[in-house]
Amino acid sequence: MLTPEQYSDDLYEKDEVLEAVTRSIQDHGINDVSIAPGYGRLLTLLVRSSGAHSVLEIGALGGYSGVCLAKGLKDDGKIVSLEISEDNAKLAKSNMENAGYGGMVQYMIGPALDSLEVLKSEGATFDFFFIDADKENYPNYLEYAISLAAPGALIAGDNFLLRGRTLNTDKNGPSVQAIRKFNEMIARDERLISTMLPAYDGLALAMVK
Numbered sequence: 001m002l003t004p005e006q007y008s009d010d011l012y013e014k015d016e017v018l019e020a021v022t023r024s025i026q027d028h029g030i031n032d033v034s035i036a037p038g039y040g041r042l043l044t045l046l047v048r049s050s051g052a053h054s055v056l057e058i059g060a061l062g063g064y065s066g067v068c069l070a071k072g073l074k075d076d077g078k079i080v081s082l083e084i085s086e087d088n089a090k091l092a093k094s095n096m097e098n099a100g101y102g103g104m105v106q107y108m109i110g111p112a113l114d115s116l117e118v119l120k121s122e123g124a125t126f127d128f129f130f131i132d133a134d135k136e137n138y139p140n141y142l143e144y145a146i147s148l149a150a151p152g153a154l155i156a157g158d159n160f161l162l163r164g165r166t167l168n169t170d171k172n173g174p175s176v177q178a179i180r181k182f183n184e185m186i187a188r189d190e191r192l193i194s195t196m197l198p199a200y201d202g203l204a205l206a207m208v209k
């Protein structure tokens, strides 16, 4: 029997652009941990419906989520993408260019915490945040997102279930502990209106009040 995710994914026509991104990630021998297709569609929908003009992505990999975010933006939209790996940033840039979104995106290469501090010191603000890099820093990334948020900005955080490890009380490694803290912040921080979607590997969603 199909899973609910497989059933709903199968209803969609193949997206040639996103399939090309996935193929290029595989061709480079990179472990494909791109966002799940249904959540990629949700990013596009949320960016478009919220009218966001500026997006901050934390974790680019091969540009799959970058393309999904760009698809939601109008032509004058901008994406800043923080990525520690120069090779991944190069691949993501080339995939964004091939998809027709090269002019929209700027990559900041290095540890995301350093880039976030630079953005904060410059007084940058964003309408939409997608958090999807090293899990140990999710609580820090959420704090930065709140501090860089334009009024009413949306924040999406991928993988809050960590393939079930978040729920497993025997698992207490640094990533699990950080994600549990992130999840509690999402659920309880009074600066946020939020929900948590437990399909695929989990997507946390919040609006900064």
Ligand SMILES: C[S@@+](CC[C@H](N)C(=O)[O-])C[C@H]1O[C@@H](n2cnc3c(N)ncnc32)[C@H](O)[C@@H]1O
Residues within 6 Å of the ligand: 033, 034, 035, 058, 059, 060, 061, 062, 063, 064, 065, 066, 082, 083, 084, 085, 088, 110, 111, 112, 113, 132, 133, 134
């Ligand atoms: C899960 S992948 C991102 C997937 C991408 N958002 C997508 O859905 O297409 C995580 C990415 O975060 C990057 N990364 C890991 N630690 C980082 C850090 N400290 N700062 C910035 N990027 C980091 C990795 O190199 C990797 O490309």
Ligand SMILES: [Mg+2]
Residues within 6 Å of the ligand: 033, 034, 035, 132, 158, 159
């Ligand atoms: Mg992810």
